[in-house]
Amino acid sequence: MSMNATETAVVPLPAKKTKSKKLRPARKQVKPGEVERKETPQTGKEYNIWYNKWAGGDREDSYSNKTKAQTRCNIKLDSGLTRANTTGMKYCCLFFARGNCPYGWECEYLHMLPDPSTALPDSSKDCFARDKFADYRDDMGGVGSFNRQNRTLYVGRIKETGTGLETEEVVRRHFKEFGEIERDDSETGWAVKVLQYRSVAFVTYKSELHAQFAKEAMACQSLDNDEILNVRWATEDPNPVSKVNERHRLEEMGQAAIREKMDPRVVDAMRTIRALEDGDVLDAEGNLIENGTLDADKEGEAEEEEEEDDRPTKRLKLDEQVSAPPPLEERSQPLGLLSADTMDSLKYFSEIRKRNGIPSYTASRAVPQKASVGLGLGDYGSDEDD
Structure with a gap:
């Protein structure tokens, strides 16, 4: 059978294969000895291990002592499998966050962002297994406090080259790599606030674990203008509305965590008992029925009762x-x-x-006849309700 020149054969295209994302073994970010570990120059008489600086003699500007970080973590390239994925370790590698872990897949800690859905074994430690403290440091640095869930970072020493919205976009572009940023009702829709002409920004993450990771990953890093960032924990927002919203959010998280741990059969039984005590009606799935239909039924029953109460009165008026x-x-x-x-x-x-x-x-x-003289049952009050 011959085919004309104008006719073309239809050849089915092969189906596209969907690529499943698989983690590869983590790479070594640096070679051993490649990163120079410089000791802090002695500018005072005593070294404060709490603040990691010399104190008691220097009055110079603390900004001059800051040096730019030599390495930076690249989540897309550096994330991978390590020994922690087989041993069950839940904590991340601190040096991986700073971009200078020389062990790669041989590391005993995770080389990936912390998972907010996975609870850490100890709530008094951060995502790097460092112990938290009861109070924050005076400069709001360090590990943080276990008495407050802080998801907001203070970012200082930003070089502003445009308007506030342009600077917010630059800050968000650099910090979104290390976790999901919270949404809000601002003009940009992101919880990134820049104090214009003050070189300060605030970044709020959805999870505190991501805020912990980003604080270490962006410490002494640069944005687009070769600055040296000062990343600290943010103080508590004094806005009363923000405090109320944060309290409601924590209550919802606590209730959700409790519901996950409880047996659903126990929850259904408690809900049924409470409904019986309150006089509510539940459907087959255990949900409370709206009061619309119930109120109408109750009103109909009340009207019937009123009619029954009025019937003797109507009969007497005939x-x-x-x-x-x-x-x-x-x-x-x-x-x-x-x-x-x-x-x-x-x-x-x-x-x-x-x-x-x-x-x-x-x-x-x-009608009985006259009774004989004597005591009858009516004399003892047998007709009374008591």
């Missing part, structure tokens, strides 16, 4: 000539087995039956 029972003071003393109240009621309903043409044979039978 015949205005029927006299009402005598007052309690005018009723005679009880005779025989039936009390005076019972006798008056029987006589009253007997008159109503006669008025409506109904034979009153029951009323005649119900």
Whole structure:
């Protein structure tokens, strides 16, 4: 069978293969001995191991003692598998965050960003297994405090070359590599604030673990203008609205963590018991039914009860000539087995039956004869509810 020149054969294209992202063994960021470890020059009389600087004699500007970091971590290139992935170690390598780990895949710590969904074995340690303290240092540096969950970093010594929004974009571009930044209702939509003409910025991450990693990764690094950043923990926001939002966020996180640890059968049982105590109605899945349909049913039941309560009154109003029972003071003393109240009621309903043409044979039978002199059951109050 011949094919014309204008006709073309349709050849099916092979299906595209989806590439599954697999972690490769972590590479060695530096060679052993490549990074020069310079000791801090002695500018004072005593070395403060808490602040990692000399003190007691130098009054010079602390900015002049800052030197630019020799290495920087590249998450895309440096992340990989290490021995920690097989041993179950949950902490990250501090030198990997600073970009100068010479061990690579032989390292005993993780060479990747910390996972916020994975809880650390000890909440009093940071993501690098360093012990936290009760209070922050005076300069807000160091590891941090275990009494407060801090997700905001203070970034100083920024060189501003444009407007505030342009500087915010530069800061966000450099810091987003080390974790997911929080969203807010600002003009840019990101929780990155720059104090214009003050060379200061604040970056808020969604997870405190990412803030811990970014603090070490961006310490003494540069943005776009070869500056030397001063990265510290941010102090608590004095805004009352921010405090309330942070408290609600922590409460929701705590409730979510508790729900994950609890047995769902226990939760359902507690929810059912509470619904029974409160008088609520639950559906088959255990969810509370809205009050719309229930309120309508309750209103209908209330109306029916009111109608039932009004029926005796309506019946008594049908015949205005029927006299009402005598007052309690005018009723005679009880005779025989039936009390005076019972006798008056029987006589009253007997008159109503006669008025409506109904034979009153029951009323005649119900009237007892005079009892003999003596005590009857009515004298002991047998007709009372008590």
